[in-house]
Amino acid sequence: xxxxxxxxxxxxxxxxxxxxxxxxxxxxxxxxxxxxxxxxxxxxxxxxxxxxxxxxxxxxxxxxxxxxxxxxxxxxxxxxxxxxxxxxxxxxxxxxxxxxxxxxxxxxxxxxxxxxxxxxxxxxxxxxxxxxxxxxxxxxxxxxxxxxxxxxxxxxxxxxxxxxxxxxxxx
Amino acid sequence: xxxxxxxxxxxxxxxxxxxxxxxxxxxxxxxxxxxxxxxxxxxxxxxxxxxxxxxxxxxxxxxxxxxxxxxxxxxxxxxxxxxxxxxxxxxxxxxxxxxxxxxxxxxxxxxxxxxxxxxxxxxxxxxxxxxxxxxxxxxxxxxxxxxxxxxxxxxxxxxxxxxxxxxxxxxxxxxxxxxxxxxxxxxxxxxxxxxxxxxxxxxxxxxxxxxxxxxxxxxxxxxxxxxxxxxxxxxxxxxxxxxxxxxxxxxxxxxxxxxxxxxxxxxxxxxxxxxxxxxxxxxxxxxxxxxxxxxxxxxxxxxxxxxxxxxxxxxxxxxxxxxxxxxxxxxxxxxxxxxxxxx
Numbered sequence: 310x311x312x313x314x315x316x317x318x319x320x321x322x323x324x325x326x327x328x329x330x331x332x333x334x335x336x337x338x339x340x341x342x343x344x345x346x347x348x349x350x351x352x353x354x355x356x357x358x359x360x361x362x363x364x365x366x367x368x369x370x371x372x373x374x375x376x377x378x379x380x381x382x383x384x385x386x387x388x389x390x391x392x393x394x395x396x397x398x399x400x401x402x403x404x405x406x407x408x409x410x411x412x413x414x415x416x417x418x419x420x421x422x423x424x425x426x427x428x429x430x431x432x433x434x435x436x437x438x439x440x441x442x443x444x445x446x447x448x449x450x451x452x453x454x455x456x457x458x459x460x461x462x463x464x465x466x467x468x469x470x471x472x473x474x475x476x477x478x479x480x
Numbered sequence: 481x482x483x484x485x486x487x488x489x490x491x492x493x494x495x496x497x498x499x500x501x502x503x504x505x506x507x508x509x510x511x512x513x514x515x516x517x518x519x520x521x522x523x524x525x526x527x528x529x530x531x532x533x534x535x536x537x538x539x540x541x542x543x544x545x546x547x548x549x550x551x552x553x554x555x556x557x558x559x560x561x562x563x564x565x566x567x568x569x570x571x572x573x574x575x576x577x578x579x580x581x582x583x584x585x586x587x588x589x590x591x592x593x594x595x596x597x598x599x600x601x602x603x604x605x606x607x608x609x610x611x612x613x614x615x616x617x618x619x620x621x622x623x624x625x626x627x628x629x630x631x632x633x634x635x636x637x638x639x640x641x642x643x644x645x646x647x648x649x650x651x652x653x654x655x656x657x658x659x660x661x662x663x664x665x666x667x668x669x670x671x672x673x674x675x676x677x678x679x680x681x682x683x684x685x686x687x688x689x690x691x692x693x694x695x696x697x698x699x700x701x702x703x704x705x706x707x708x709x710x711x712x713x714x715x716x717x718x719x720x721x722x723x724x725x726x727x728x729x730x731x732x733x734x735x736x737x738x739x740x741x742x743x744x745x746x747x748x749x750x751x752x753x754x755x756x757x758x759x760x761x762x763x764x765x766x767x768x769x770x771x772x773x774x775x776x777x778x779x780x781x782x783x784x785x786x787x788x789x790x791x792x793x794x795x796x797x798x799x800x801x802x803x804x805x806x807x808x809x810x811x812x813x814x815x816x817x818x819x820x821x822x823x
Contacts, residue, residue: 316703342659343706347650365651365702367659368501368629369575369815437710 311442311465312434318465319345319431319440320352325461326427326444327356329454330409332379335423337415340431345440346413349429353411354381366413370398380408387414395421427451427458488512488566488802493557495564495589496794497550499582500574500602501628502538503787504545508557508564509794512802513615517556518791520784521545539577546585553790562593566806568797571599572817573629579813587809596806598797602788603819606754607636608799609785609792618750618777622743624735624767627755628654628669631699633738634819635746640803642821645742646697653731654757656701660708660727664720674724675760681725683762686711686718688730690737697742704730732763740770750777758786 313319338346354363358377366372366385374381389395395418425448432441446452490511498505507518569586590597625632631648661670688707691700743751751771771778
């Protein structure tokens with residue numbers, strides 16, 4: 310279990326994780342409204358070298374950004390109502406060679422997504438700006454990176470001893 | 481006028497088509513400012529039960545609605561098919577599936593009728609909504625464009641010459657209204673719902689943060705949304721009316737404060753409001769008082785011109801046709817299209 314105390318820390322965590330990204334990767338962002346999914350995405354994008362501002366994709370569903378080596382497809386499925394609509398977006402086809410895909414509320418449309426992904430689940434903590442973040446690799450591509458994930462996120466694993474699972478596990 | 485002439489004049493009749501989000505609209509405008517007809521068929525009822533615009537539903541509804549909406553716009557303008565001189569359609573920004581319906585229809589009509597096709601930027605069209613209603617508007621003007629997808633401060637120096645002074649770094653103002661309304665259980669669209677409920681609330685009840693106030697011309701509304709959620713979680717006893725009024729106050733305060741500072745800095749003669757959030761009653765009142773206090777010619781669009789419509793698309797299309805000629809028929813829909821800015 311990881312913790313952040315401000316949106317800028319959630320951004321910094323996203324930025325650090327971007328170093329581990331490979332072409333064709335998928336990240337599923339889960340968490341209630343206001344949890345900090347877009348903040349994570351902003352940090353992740355800046356870690357990929359995206360220089361244009363990353364804003365909420367809620368209105369257009371999909372926003373695309375150019376990074377240093379990898380492009381970023383930033384998607385928000387908040388407005389989608391059915392799996393049919395998620396399927397119509399063709400998210401699987403969007404995962405091309407030179408891009409990483411980040412899907413906000415992606416946990417709601419898992420059947421429409423590839424089966425290899427990193428789930429980033431953000432929940433509210435005790436204080437207004439406190440957040441708990443759980444990273445769960447699903448499938449071979451991300452599971453193989455468990456160790457480097459743990460090393461990368463160590464600065465945010467404040468109470469690593471207290472909780473098991475997620476990335477604090479000897480990943 | 482023959483189809484090969486690129487320019488437009490006072491007699492040029494433009495059919496405008498708008499399908500970028502949840503309104504299906506068609507209009508005929510002559511000479512860039514004489515609105516002969518303007519028909520808008522809203523999908524708000526269809527989307528209300530989902531709490532927002534659902535893209536696939538939107539594009540299917542546009543397919544069903546567009547042909548009768550165009551037919552009605554032509555009838556109301558007293559025109560037969562093919563009597564227009566150009567067909568303009570919004571090609572971005574917006575939902576890609578929805579945009580494609582309007583763009584493809586416009587191209588097909590332009591081909592069949594043998595008239596030019598003009599691709600119109602939705603944001604530029606909003607700027608022309610202002611000029612349609614107040615052709616004597618003095619430039620340069622500061623335009624605050626606020627909707628579900630955009631929060632922009634634009635310096636309009638002249639026709640087709642814009643500078644972007646600021647925009648949101650996260651959520652659009654209208655998106656914050658929609659999300660907060662949904663969180664408070666007020667339904668969709670969120671703007672009118674909050675406007676209504678806030679009438680019974682105290683705008684000073686809760687001191688929500690004014691993010692980035694005094695700090696440049698960019699906006700941030702994501703933190704405000706989170707503050708509302710935090711407040712409601714901690715104070716379940718707070719009345720919805722007070723939360724709505726205090727939230728609305730924080731948004732309006734930030735928007736008006738930045739707009740008047742931007743207008744002073746750019747040396748504007750006028751200040752205009754545009755976009756769906758421009759229908760908000762508190763924003764209208766506060767924006768106009770700021771204009772009066774600071775000595776700017778202020779302009780508030782009618783509520784019909786705040787929301788998406790095709791008259792503004794036809795008007796912007798007329799100006800683009802006059803300035804640049806027809807758009808190539810391979811012009812696509814671009815969901816992330818940006819405002820063409822002066823170099």
